[in-house]
Amino acid sequence: MIRRAIVLFNLGGPDSPKAIQPFLNNLFSDPAIIGLPSLFRLPLAKFISKRRTGIAQEIYTHLGGKSPLLDRTLEQASALETVLRKEYPGDDVSVYVCMRYWHPMTPEVMADVISFDPDQILLLPLYPQFSTATTQSSLLDWIKTAKRKCLKIPTYSICCYATLEKLAVAQADILNRVLDGVSDKGKTRVLFSAHGLPKKIIKRGDPYQWQVEQSAQLIAEAAGLSDAKWCICYQSRVGPLKWIEPSLEQELKRAAKDGAAVVVLPVAFVSEHSETLVELDIEYKDVAERLGVTEYHRVPAVGTHPIFIEGLKEIAVSAFEQQVELRSFKELRCCPSKYDKCPSRLSGHY
Template identity: 40%
Template structure:
């Protein structure tokens, strides 16, 4: 029996309030997101020190650290356990882009592991140069060893089990609404935005987000009215629209009072869901007169989502 490995790629997040500023520094240093021709390290240092106090306050409201680290570790261990039930040997590692465990740590383990095949599996179902592309580029910078063993999976926006996992979470959230308003709910799909110039350059992310949304709605037989919007804008550039807070205001102005917000581009809860959607935009909803505002729990430890990851690994490995 051979020995294979899986590397799960994710963003990472600060594991304490003290790590917020260095985490932001690593983020703003990323040339795949912020293209600064000269002095990127200085730019990253200035911006991260300016933004850190505000971001620290946000993390204080969600427990003092990012939940993405624990959820990613849970996903890693669940996937490893499921893969090892096949009878073959699998090791699953995490490579975080901006915080620990860093990509370099996973790369060293793969270099010394003597694996037959290594499946490179992002925890981003939708491909963007700013997420999967950046993670793969960082891997290629850090890894020293033979590359013929790698199998790259760069997107899976309509994978049946992933769509089923989203719908299971949506159904669980609908049950939190008062029974008499459940047929009046509007589903608000909120994705992390990207600058519009990336779309013009051919970045497929926004199209793949739409594919996911349509697959979710088709699978649930278009049970409710639905909308797509984008969050987390940074900087002065034009980003994908409409913005999530604008969508909330628009729906309220049209007389819709019951919103179920679906974080569609994230597979675990972190600051963009736990603070931005569940705290910051809840204030927007309250001010607009929304009566029921619920944010879907992230996929986190969803067994259906782990089945999707398992399926992606098994189906992309050559038969033994």
């Protein structure tokens, strides 16, 4: 019997109003978010988190005072564990949730994994597209903690699965259901919205934007959309830096000018949380109405869609078979060579 542990990485979110400020402090203290020496970064993180707490409290008021992300991720973990136990009927399989900025975080999750005493560990981010600000941050945090705890169990990591066919098919399935409810189907535009990043991060070789583009293309093809029927845009901009474009607001303005109905698909989020349930469902819907967009619809996150969960299962099975320290979902590296922040390149595979 083989004991297999799968750790699902996600961002995390506050579990109570009191947790909002410490959650934000954890977020902005991460050098992947603010790339300054700790002497400057930590006081700045404390300042920013205090300043943004009021805004965040208002956001989470719409969600009952806490983030739903942990509950949604636990549902995904349970669904994945169920299909993996069927795949490995003679083995012991356990799926864990590890959040980056609020509980359960790496030290406590690693303690649970060690208690399980697995023969193999798979680190599987719930970020389909790799970025130094998300997946890499989680992987590095796990690696550092593992070194401190002298964890020697064979561990395999998946860096990305932006072009996972089953993810695209699942998202296209949900998208087409939403499109069926649009009144003016002939003049509808699908906006694939992803969390934005500062341009300087992309210029340094982060493959995130390229991977978002690959994901959107695959979903559009699976949904049968012509090129004129969809575009990519970015949301969640904060701070004074220049961010990748076009923004979601820019695309809403264009849709209003063209008289197009809008369907927004959160292409980089697989779970519902504040950036879908509040930012997209409330804030950007208000923007669309103010601009005069004829219709505004939002596609639900893929969540526990059976096809998506089957795709995650296939990633896990392949990873346990290949036993490679770090790889994308189907090969060592999928990014073009110009993206030198690709973790496969940095790990020495390329």
